[in-house]
Amino acid sequence: MASKLIGWLDERTGIVGVYKTVFDRKIPRVNWWFTLGSASLFLFSIQVVTGILLTVYYVPSPEHAYDSVQYIMTGVQFGWLIRGVHHWAASLMVLTVFLHMLRVFFYGAYKYPREITWVTGVVLLLATLGMGFTGYLLPWNQKAYWATTVGTSIAGTVPGIGDFILRALRGGADLSAMTLTRFFAAHVWMLPLVILAVISVHLYLVIRNGISAAPKDDE
Amino acid sequence: MNEEQKRDYQEKYRIAKLRGEKFFPDTIYKDVLVSFALFLLLIGLATFVGVAPEPKADPSDTSYIPRPEWYFLFLFELLKFFPGSLEWVGTAVLPGLAVALLFLLPFIDRNPRRHWKNRKFAAGLMSVIVIGMVALTIRAVVTTPPQAEATVAGTLAERIVAGQDLYAVHCVECHGAEGEGGRIEGVQGLEGVTLKPINSQDEMHTRSDETLYAIIEIGQQTLGMPPFGRAYGGELSPGEIESIVAFMRYTWDDRAEMPRAAEQASTLPVLKPGETPDYATHIEPIVKRYCVSCHRPGKANNNYLMRTYDEVMNSGDHKPNIIPGDLRSNLVRMVRWEKIEAGGPMPPSRPLKPELIEMIEQWVLAGAPEKAGAPATK
Ligand code: HEM
Numbered sequence: 001m002a003s004k005l006i007g008w009l010d011e012r013t014g015i016v017g018v019y020k021t022v023f024d025r026k027i028p029r030v031n032w033w034f035t036l037g038s039a040s041l042f043l044f045s046i047q048v049v050t051g052i053l054l055t056v057y058y059v060p061s062p063e064h065a066y067d068s069v070q071y072i073m074t075g076v077q078f079g080w081l082i083r084g085v086h087h088w089a090a091s092l093m094v095l096t097v098f099l100h101m102l103r104v105f106f107y108g109a110y111k112y113p114r115e116i117t118w119v120t121g122v123v124l125l126l127a128t129l130g131m132g133f134t135g136y137l138l139p140w141n142q143k144a145y146w147a148t149t150v151g152t153s154i155a156g157t158v159p160g161i162g163d164f165i166l167r168a169l170r171g172g173a174d175l176s177a178m179t180l181t182r183f184f185a186a187h188v189w190m191l192p193l194v195i196l197a198v199i200s201v202h203l204y205l206v207i208r209n210g211i212s213a214a215p216k217d218d219e
Numbered sequence: 220m221n222e223e224q225k226r227d228y229q230e231k232y233r234i235a236k237l238r239g240e241k242f243f244p245d246t247i248y249k250d251v252l253v254s255f256a257l258f259l260l261l262i263g264l265a266t267f268v269g270v271a272p273e274p275k276a277d278p279s280d281t282s283y284i285p286r287p288e289w290y291f292l293f294l295f296e297l298l299k300f301f302p303g304s305l306e307w308v309g310t311a312v313l314p315g316l317a318v319a320l321l322f323l324l325p326f327i328d329r330n331p332r333r334h335w336k337n338r339k340f341a342a343g344l345m346s347v348i349v350i351g352m353v354a355l356t357i358r359a360v361v362t363t364p365p366q367a368e369a370t371v372a373g374t375l376a377e378r379i380v381a382g383q384d385l386y387a388v389h390c391v392e393c394h395g396a397e398g399e400g401g402r403i404e405g406v407q408g409l410e411g412v413t414l415k416p417i418n419s420q421d422e423m424h425t426r427s428d429e430t431l432y433a434i435i436e437i438g439q440q441t442l443g444m445p446p447f448g449r450a451y452g453g454e455l456s457p458g459e460i461e462s463i464v465a466f467m468r469y470t471w472d473d474r475a476e477m478p479r480a481a482e483q484a485s486t487l488p489v490l491k492p493g494e495t496p497d498y499a500t501h502i503e504p505i506v507k508r509y510c511v512s513c514h515r516p517g518k519a520n521n522n523y524l525m526r527t528y529d530e531v532m533n534s535g536d537h538k539p540n541i542i543p544g545d546l547r548s549n550l551v552r553m554v555r556w557e558k559i560e561a562g563g564p565m566p567p568s569r570p571l572k573p574e575l576i577e578m579i580e581q582w583v584l585a586g587a588p589e590k591a592g593a594p595a596t597k
Contacts, residue, residue: 022242023242023243023247024241024242024243025241025242026236026237026239026240026241026242027236027239027240027241027242027246028232028235028236028238028239028240029235029238029239029240030246032249032253034246034249035249035250035252035253038250038253038254039250039253039254039257042254042257042258043257046258046261062276066275066276073270074374080265080269080270081262081265081266083265083270084264084265084266084268084269084270085261085262085264085265087265087270088261088264088265088268089261091288091289091290092257092260092261094290095290096257098290102345102349105324105341105345106335106342106345107333107335108332108333108334108335108338109333110324110325110328111220111325111328111331111333112220112224112225112228112331113225114325115325115326118324118325119322119325122318122321122322125321126318129290129291132288132290132291133288133291136287136288139273140275140276141273141274141275141276142273142274142275142276142277142280142283143273143286144273144276145276145277145278146283146284146285146286147285147286147287147288149285150285150287150295151287151291154298154310155310157306157307157310157311158307158310158311159307159311162307162311175278210232210236212232212333213231213232213235213236213239215333215334216334217334217336217337218334219231219332219333219334219337
């Protein structure tokens with residue numbers, strides 16, 4: 001019965017072929033360091049799920065942002081858990097992505113034929129840091145406000161275009177409601193979509209080229 | 220890499236795969252195990268560590284020490300090495316260079332060998348960079364001074380209770396303990412001015428939270444109401460002003476229902492049968508609500524401060540104002556609404572409720588103890 005159903009599906013979707021290329025493939029024997037990529041992927045999924053739940057109550061305006069977060073922590077059933085997980089997974093994800101990069105670096109896995117996998121990886125690293133930077137402002141508390149004031153003014157010292165970058169980030173000369181809505185848009189729409197698209201390419205390349213083998217010391 | 224090296228690599232890789240394992244289930248079980256461990260770790264962190272509470276953003280509080288998320292600390296620290304006109308080297312050149320190098324790494328590093336032992340320069344450079352980042356992060360953590368502790372009122376009930384305390388300190392001297400207003404006595408500059416009540420339904424129904432917030436923040440200087448917002452030279456943060464507004468709204472507005480938890484915390488303690496009053500349980504709440512507003516530094520009060528037990532017992536131009544066991548003590552006579560050598564009746568604009576006066580008398584008679592069960596002071 002089950003095999004008949006799969007046969008029927010496969011005839012129309014090619015699902016068995018997809019299964020074979022993604023799961024049913026031979027790869028070199030790998031060690032635990034090779035789990036860091038999938039750990040990053042897992043944490044990203046956690047962030048998507050908890051993040052979507054948070055937007056149900058979060059309000060991106062200076063008047064209401066702080067109170068809405070306060071409400072999530074005290075008024076919403078399990079709101080504290082959702083926010084707590086989102087908060088900690090953000091830090092953990094930066095850590096796993098960075099360690100994943102170091103793993104790839106020290107195993108020389110960025111070399112032929114995986115150069116493009118590496119380049120997409122660097123985009124993912126920068127986008128992940130961007131998520132951290134934009135997300136930090138959203139609770140609109142003292143830490144958020146002042147860290148972002150300093151962070152954006154650092155961008156303002158870039159010679160020539162610094163002032164332009166500063167205004168583009170803040171939506172004006174000072175931190176304001178414009179900054180908050182901008183960071184919100186970047187945090188929940190722009191950066192996640194970039195990450196999602198680039199992860200797809202990244203994983204396609206990982207499967208296409210196969211995971212590298214841990215190099216032996218004569219390699 | 221030339222064609223031969225590429226072919227050589229592909230051949231080796233083919234053999235490694237032949238000797239290898241199946242992605243499903245041999246490899247993926249490790250991935251699932253690690254992800255599951257991370258999941259448990261996250262639940263644990265969220266439950267037992269949580270997210271540290273922080274006060275609301277206050278653009279006027281320039282004394283706040285900015286602190287980025289931990290993974291940006293190394294950058295923050297790095298900038299300290301590029302002061303003044305060199306700043307752009309730390310903010311633009313170095314990070315830009317690092318990102319460019321990361322992107323171009325596979326095209327710059329043409330060494331065909333892969334094991335780190337055969338890539339001493341690349342592996343060494345990356346190690347130095349990572350150690351540098353960790354060292355800078357540690358340096359940043361060690362050198363940033365601790366933040367001044369700020370109390371954060373989380374729930375509505377906590378906000379109301381915090382607001383009540385703030386109201387007692389900052390507003391009672393003019394508006395009275397219940398916002399009842401009346402003739403101001405004992406306040407420099409406003410002596411004898413009569414204030415309308417701010418606890419009336421008229422006031423509550425015509426003033427929104429935003430209006431109350433603005434009045435407290437900016438004041439009504441032509442009428443004598445001082446500004447309290449930091450941006451206007453006062454000493455209250457936005458969170459504190461919001462707490463006061465919450466206190467006013469939920470205590471005085473008949474349309475708002477006081478949360479249970481706040482109600483319990485805001486009622487003054489009563490004496491149980493046979494109990495002797497002590498300072499910590501019974502007297503301090505009265506003093507906080509009715510006296511501290513004037514009896515704190517910077518106010519006219521004959522140098523009589525009432526913030527702690529010690530001050531209540533031992534300060535003032537006519538000290539001691541409390542003599543344990545003696546109902547002729549200055550303080551007792553003054554709250555009984557007598558005018559004596561040390562000054563006028565206290566609190567100046569209207570007497571305390573009789574049951575509170577009685578509580579103070581019993582406490583003094585019992586020897587003015589500080590804590591329940593503590594021996595009376597001499
Ligand atoms: C959101 C962030 C990222 C995710 C979700 C992710 C995911 C993955 C996964 C699941 C793999 C399979 C092998 C493994 O786990 O080691 C992989 C491989 C790889 N990743 Fe990432 N990655 C991310 C960021 C990065 C970064 C920052 C870099 C480097 C700058 C990078 C470079 C690579 C390379 C070169 C491979 C192939 C490694 C090999 O074949 O041995 N990735 N990635």
